[in-house]
Amino acid sequence: MADHLLEVRNLSVTFHTARGPVHAVRDVNWHLDRGEVLAILGESGSGKSVSASAIMDLIDCPPGEITSGRILFDGRDLLTMSREERRHINGKRIAMIFQDPLSHLNPVYTVGWQIEETMVIHGTSRQEARQTTVDLLRKVGIPDPEASVHKYPHQFSGGQRQRLMIAMALALRPDVLIADEPTTALDVTVQAQILALLEELQRETGMGLLIITHDLGVVAEVADRVVVMNAGEIVEAGEASEVYHNPKHPYTRKLIAAAPGQGEMSSGVEEGAPLLSLRNVSKRYGTFEALKGVSFDLMPGETVAVVGESGSGKSTTAKVLLRLEEASGGSAIYKGRDLFTLSPRELYEMRRDIQMVFQDPTQSLNPRMSVYALISEAWVIHPGIVERSRWRARVAELLEQVGLLPEHMYRYPHQFSGGQRQRIAIARALALEPQIIVCDEAVSALDVSIQAQVIALLDRLQDELGISFIFIAHDLPVVRDFADRVIVMQGGRIVEQGDVRQIFEAPREPYTQALLAASLDPDPEIQAERRARRLEAAE
Amino acid sequence: MRQFLARRAVASLVSLAFLVIAVFFLSRLTGDPTDLYLPVDASLEAREQFRQLHGLNDPLIVQFWHYLKDLAVLDFGESIRRARPALDVVLEAFQWTLALALSTMALVTVSAIVMGALAAFHVGGVFDRIATFFSLIGASAPDFWIAIVAIVVFSVQLGWLPTSGTGTPLHWVLPIAVLFIRPFGLILQVVRGSMITALGSAYVKTARAKGVAARPIIFVHALRNAMLPVITVIGDQLAGMLNGVVIVETVFGFPGIGKLMIDSILQRDFSVILASIIVTAMAIFIMNLLIDMAYAVLDPRIRY
Structure with missing residues (x-):
């Protein structure tokens, strides 16, 4: 057998943890050659x-232990050095x-x-x-x-x-x-x-x-x-x-x-009276303008995706909308009232209508609260939605709705996987029967297979409950599968907005085109083609 | 930077002003010095004369006004007890305390950092055990007890070291050793904790992947990052010592500022009380500034 530059043979590594040994890799073989x-x-x-x-x-030993195998580099075993x-x-x-x-x-x-x-x-x-x-x-x-x-x-x-x-x-x-x-x-x-x-x-x-x-x-x-x-x-x-x-x-x-980006694209929702209208929203931090005149509508039952790179202002839009930060100008009309000028008392009532799901459920769920406490807390804050005697039954219903087992309601967040934790966060948002859920990179931290499940869940909830989503994301393929309409942001400004088909099939603005060109397709052939075109364009 | 310094100076002066006002009036509550300094059978005339001499006859607010006027030209008044300018008395005592505090803290800092870093590198190893032992003693044994036991053992029984005073370098050994224990144990634990975090960080992983050896990983890569909380605690401990270490100064007959403050309160020596408070407050203000500078030097992300 010819020698490879680097070769891993029958490698097994075990980590000894408080919960017993974890076999991190078992009998792994691969090799890498020059070039x-x-x-x-x-x-x-x-x-x-x-x-x-x-x-x-x-690998720190302990807790790690290399139980078997060799790592040959230039023919010498690294593990015996x-x-x-x-x-x-x-x-x-x-x-x-x-x-x-x-x-x-x-x-x-x-x-x-x-x-x-x-x-x-x-x-x-x-x-x-x-x-x-x-x-x-x-x-x-x-x-x-x-x-x-x-x-x-x-x-x-x-x-x-x-x-x-x-x-x-x-x-x-x-x-x-x-x-x-x-x-x-x-x-x-x-x-x-x-x-x-x-x-x-x-x-x-x-x-x-x-x-x-x-x-x-x-x-x-x-x-x-x-x-x-x-x-x-x-x-x-x-x-x-x-x-x-x-x-x-x-x-x-x-x-x-x-892998996202392969499904059928939405053909949009019917035009009608918007549920939420943002007009000319701006936000300044000192002299820095984070948002410059952002305007868009959200229809009932619609998913509007806000895409852009870091610093584009997409998360700021969400924060301003939820009044986690105060807007510097503009208006957000919801049910005939401007969210930006609501008094604290009115704001508190409005909060139940607009809920948020954050990127990292490990951080957004209090680790010292059980799932039951996390979800029912919403009803403590907003009394009158669910009677106290029905709380347990309702939590069970919500957990079932997001695909979790009702008997897990007394468990704590760390006892769930990342995807399950995000489901808990979604159940918590649903507890208040909101009209709008703002998802800020809600699936970005999840593995692709889990991501697909969570997206499917959001889709189903939209069909069943008619919820509107503002879906903030940087991952274009996910947006392509889930959104009805897309807003592309750059440097605090909306550079382009349109139906998902228009954005993905016929983007008008150069920035949108650049974003789409840079996103990677899982198919190596398509990717090779794109790369060739990119190289051509560069020359 | 300059703006930061100016803001800090103003803030410190304001707190100093409040302190002076509070101490000025509170100290008068301890009573009339005349009763203390003149014999019990002193005549009324003699008493009147003493009061006149030290300005104790004026209404309090007038006394305060006089004090402020003198303070404006850096005249801190006279010590009743010692019949010398209060500032001289205070500075003399303060330099002893300053020397004691700085030499102790220098030793504490160096040894706690080295020991704590090594303890963090091998959690549960030899250095870690020594570290735990010292922290335990520091936290549990009262310093007056350690001081007395140390005198009994090293001065009385073994006769190696003098019991009290400041005459020779040997006189410093016991006070420093006794003062050393508590901050050493405390700072050791802070260094250890902070170093464990730093050694587990991503940039240490990068350093290992680069092939950096263990010693530079500990003392170059991790330590500087781990120093910020340590500096805070060092500053806190040093400030405590600059205020005087009354018990250690008393046990070892060390003529420091802590002992002077207690004595001058007991002796109703108002000018000395005030002068010592102003001097230590200034010292702590300067030290805090130095610590803020140290933050900025250690961590380039901190800019004032």
Whole structure:
């Protein structure tokens, strides 16, 4: 058997936790060669990052334990090397970048120092390292590299920070680069740029690139081969396009089917009197204008999606609408009254009509309250909706409605999975029988298969209860499947709004077109075509 | 930055003013110094003369006015007891306290940081156990008891160290050692907790992936991030010590500001009370400013 650059053989890792041993990965085999891009695809808890952590010696033992297997790098087993030997490989021959570049860069040192450090610890002189750093920053596209080396991580944007991480990882021209969800925290257009940069650098240096991701689109965009993981085991491996078009394992099939952006698009709701009308809404923080004249309508039973990149003002719109923050100008007419000028007493009554579901249910559900308490609290605040004697029955009904078991009502949030927690948050919003639910990135933190279920749930609730949704999202395929109308925001302004079909099939504004072009399709063939077109356009 | 300093200075002056007013009037409640300084059988004339001399005959509000006028030209008045300018008396005592506090806290800071960082790196290891032991003693054993036991053991029985006074460097060993224990235990725990968080952070993971060795990970990458809460506690402890460590000063016969304050209250030596309060308040104000500066130096995200 020919030697591969990096090969993981029969790797099993167990974590000893308070609740007993967790077999994070079992008998995992994969390999990576020079000049190749391998993707490990999996949902949260699939163990997709564990083998990378084992390669980088990042598993703490205890609680972790590598129970079997070998990791061969250039024919030598990393797992039998001393800590010191492995330290000399880390950063020099195998480098790694991570999901959230802000927290992975040390906040108290300049980025220049941090990049230099990689070189200095592996034997480069400080002076030489300093010169190389400027070149590296230029190469990864950081503006004004000479000045940037003296800046701190918080002074860069999210995409720039990931570029800095890449510069740091590539400083010593490693043979292998491991990228763990490198674009997950980034906006779509930035994601496209970072992936393009990684590909370009890989082509130039001939290194092996391992990408760990949950996103079929990322696989389609960059991977030559893909390994699909579920519950700690590899269920399928092969050429990226082969796996996409002829998935053999049921889990892979399920994953591909769950990928958003493939369903029938809505043909919109009937025109009529709007339920809610925003006119010329503005919001200023000091001199910064977060919202500039935002106007749109929401029909009864309609889903309006607000899409845009970070800083576009989409979340501010929601906050202002719910009066979590006061608008600086404009009006929001709901049932003939302006929400922005309601007195505190009227506002309190209005609150039951407009509810919100937040992005991260782990944070938005009080961990010390049982599900019953979380849901029934709404009736304490708004008496008269449900009689006290019926609370338990009503909570049970609501839990059933969102697809949870009524007998779990005395459990606490941590006893549920992420998708279940979001269902609890939805049940809580439903408790007040609202007219409008504002979902702020409500499915962004969920795995694709769970995401599809939650979207289906929202869809069903809309049909049954006639609720209107304001659906704030950055993920275009999800929006395509769920929304009736789409509002595209950029820099606090609405750049385009229209029916979902019009936006996705015939976008008028260049910004909308750019957003759509940057979003990734799970089909490697389609993605290859798009990339070719992009390259053409660039030339 | 300059604006920040100005705002802080104004705020501090306002609180100082309130403090001076409160202490001025409250201290008069302790009684008339005349009764204390003149013999019981002193004649009415002698008493009258004493009061006249120290301005105690005027109505309180007039006395206060005189005090403020003098204060404006940095005249803190005379010590009745010592017949010297109150400020001189106070500064003399304060320098002893300052020296004691700074040397103790310097030792505490260095040892607590090193020990706490190592304890955090190996939770449950040797350093962690030592850390827990010291924190326990610091929290549970009262310092007057430790001070007395230390004198009994090291001065009386072993005869290694002097019992009290300030004459030689050896005189400093016991007071510093006794003062050391409590803040050491406390700051050690803060460093340990803060370091455990820092060592579990994402940027430490990056450093490990870069191949950085264990020691620079602890002392370069994690420590600086872990220092902010530590600095807060150090400042708090130092402020406490600058106010005087009455018990330790008393037990070791150390002529510091804490002892002076207590004495001057008992002696109804009003000018000295006020001067010591103003001096320590100023010192704490300056120290707090330095701590705010330290925040900004340690963490580039903090800008005033």
